[in-house]
Every structure is written in structure tokens, then in C-alpha cells.
Amino acid sequence: MPDATPAAPDAAGARPVTLDRRDGPYGEIVLRRRPGGAGDEGDIHEIIANGTFLMDTSDGRSERLLIDAAQAALAPDRRDGLPSVLIGGLGVGFSLAHAAADDRWRRIVVVEREQAVIDWHHEGPLARISGAALGDPRTVILHTDLVEYLRAAAEATDEPTDHYDALCLDIDNGPGWTVTDENASLYTPGGLADCLDRLNPGGVLAVWSAQPSPAFEEALRNAGFTGVRTEEIAVARGVPDVVHLAVRPA
Structure with missing residues (x-):
């Protein structure tokens, strides 16, 4: 990693320190550290992509909710049969750590496109x-x-x-x-159809968002999902x- 360099002070007056900055096929990705406040365990680390704040280690409640809400929404036969979960985005690791702490998951697959994020873990x-x-x-x-x-x-035909x-x-x-323009296709009818295809019957799609979206709920219904609902967590x-939740019909 390169030498740590200071960044502009945050709203509380603490000066974040850049620990790593890399340019890759999807743009710039940055890992920063800032002092933790009262009640926090150690320093806070945050990930910035193309100048947009993504997440930090100050509060992982919503990332843990992403996993718990999906587990709870599974059809009973899926939930009792040690289900598999795909986590899209490694982030700061809260979702992965929470899933691994639950022995009800049989297999945990994490898809992460940024090599820098994988290295930081x-x-x-x-x-x-x-x-x-x-x-x-x-x-x-x-x-x-x-x-x-x-x-x-x-797109697979013979494998x-x-x-x-x-x-x-x-x-x-x-x-x-979205972090990059390419990600926008995930939330289109075609992208939601791809999600539906990756799920077993009775499986659950859970999507984290920084704000509610009635339009996305409607898009999920139009894509063929049932049981569409949204769980909120105060920040x-x-x-x-x-967390937007939707179920593939059994």
C-alpha cells in the first residue's frame, strides 16, 4: 500500500487518512481511516469509490439486516435445508461476517469486482x-x-x-x-430477470439501499417476484x- 496521506477533515473535525488509493477498470477506489468516536471500537475505516462514499465500519446493522431478512423470508423447505447465499459486494465485510456466524447457511459465495477490496480484507x-x-x-x-x-x-446454454x-x-x-453507470442495468427488467434465474424456487432476493424506493418495489413485482416488501433501519x-425483499415463486 502507498504511504498514508491525510484527507480533508470530516464534519466532526477529525482528519481522515488515506491508507490506499488505486485506479482500476471501474475507476478510483480508496480506503480511508478516521478516529472513532465514543462507543466505537477502534478507528473507523471507510470505502470511497469514484469520489462517492460507499460504506464504513461505524455501524453494520443494515448490512447484518440484509442477511437476516433474507434468511427469514426463505420458504420453509429452503430455510430448513441449509440454504446457500450469494453476497454481492464484499464491502467492509459486515454481511460476510454475519453470514459466516450463522451455521444455517450451507454455502456462502461473495462476488467482489475490486481486487483492492479483497486485498484490504x-x-x-x-x-x-x-x-x-x-x-x-x-x-x-x-x-x-x-x-x-x-x-x-x-446466457449459458451448455454448461x-x-x-x-x-x-x-x-x-x-x-x-x-449506482457507483458506476454499468451497475444501473442490475435494476432494469433484464437485470432483475437475471437475478430471478440465479435463484432456486422459493429463494429470496435482498437488495440494500440508502433510501426507500416504491418504484423499485414495483419493478420487482413486474419482474415476476412475489412477497415484495421493504424493511427499514433508522440511521x-x-x-x-x-432492504428490499422479493421472493421467486416456488
């Missing part, structure tokens, strides 16, 4: 969150683009593709606030984080 400060999960034999990390990975199932009981996706700030800034 294997060799950097984010290992404190994900270290045990990465060592879990159920965990598989795939270094690939989520949109392309999901599309591959629909079997993996299917899952739950897709837990957290690669953007929401359907209307300090006022607008709740949400």
Missing part, C-alpha cells in the same frame, strides 16, 4: 472484521463483476451455472444511486437505510 485493516469468515470452509470469494456473473446464468437460495446484493447506494442522518 486478506492483508489490510478490514481483516479484523472478516478474518474468521474468510477462513470458514463454506466461504468462497469470486473476483468478478456481479452484473456479469448474474448475466452468465441467463451448468450455480443457483442460490438467497441473493444479498449491496454494490450501490441504491437502485437510483443518524434521518433517512432510513432499507
